Amino acid sequence: MVAKKPVLKQKVKKKKWFRINAPALFGGQLIGESYVESAEHLKGKFISTNLSTITNDMKKQNVLIKLRVNKVAEGIGQTEIIGLYLVQGLIKRLVRRGRTKIEDSFTAKTKDGHLVRTKPMLITTSTCVASTASQLRMTTKKLLKEQLAKTGFVNMIRDVLSFKLQKTIKESLNKIHPVRSVDIRAFAREAVRGKVPDAELELIPEEAAEEEKAAAAEESEDETTEEPEEKAKKATLRKKE
Numbered sequence: 001m002v003a004k005k006p007v008l009k010q011k012v013k014k015k016k017w018f019r020i021n022a023p024a025l026f027g028g029q030l031i032g033e034s035y036v037e038s039a040e041h042l043k044g045k046f047i048s049t050n051l052s053t054i055t056n057d058m059k060k061q062n063v064l065i066k067l068r069v070n071k072v073a074e075g076i077g078q079t080e081i082i083g084l085y086l087v088q089g090l091i092k093r094l095v096r097r098g099r100t101k102i103e104d105s106f107t108a109k110t111k112d113g114h115l116v117r118t119k120p121m122l123i124t125t126s127t128c129v130a131s132t133a134s135q136l137r138m139t140t141k142k143l144l145k146e147q148l149a150k151t152g153f154v155n156m157i158r159d160v161l162s163f164k165l166q167k168t169i170k171e172s173l174n175k176i177h178p179v180r181s182v183d184i185r186a187f188a189r190e191a192v193r194g195k196v197p198d199a200e201l202e203l204i205p206e207e208a209a210e211e212e213k214a215a216a217a218e219e220s221e222d223e224t225t226e227e228p229e230e231k232a233k234k235a236t237l238r239k240k241e
Helices: 051-055 088-094 130-149 153-161 164-173 206-224 228-240
Strands: 016-021 030-036 046-050 063-073 076-086 101-103 106-109 115-124 179-189
Touching (some): 046 051, 076 153, 088 115, 130 153, 153 164
Antiparallel strands (some): 016 030
């Protein structure tokens, strides 16, 4: 009779709750929590969230922010901003008949050395010919590159979110052709590859995280108070399944 090989039990790694803080640009306040195995599973991971959830300002709901956890201190993940993006729904609403949409995409370095992908988008008040559209595009690119060269990355983000940058560009473009709006549909540092995989981290709002913790504690308490006979019955049922 062949002896049965012993079944090796797999060790289940217990997960922990880690708080995630916003970058200093947004006050460094708590923006949510994440349920992972260890602090090492946090560092280097990316988080995408709506700007309105960070600022509590519904006027910012058309902007998506991408963050990266750059360090973990005392069980709290500290983040840095990687970029911002306009939501697709807003872009579709801006485009109407009788207007010309002008887009561009290029990379350039900021004053502090970050290589940034910038995607400006212009909407004219009326249709314009190809030569005028080309002039508007080239002027926008020139102005943005000049601003990038003398401004740090975080300050550029601040100027984009406050619309200070877009307003300055619009004033210059109106001398060429009337422009209805100037938007930055994407402004982000080029992907940074490191030892940690480029993976998205699930960000759970504080209230939802507290509810999950309470539910887990209640379930754990039920298992502790369970009678040995009941535990044995459940174990037998699981084997049959």
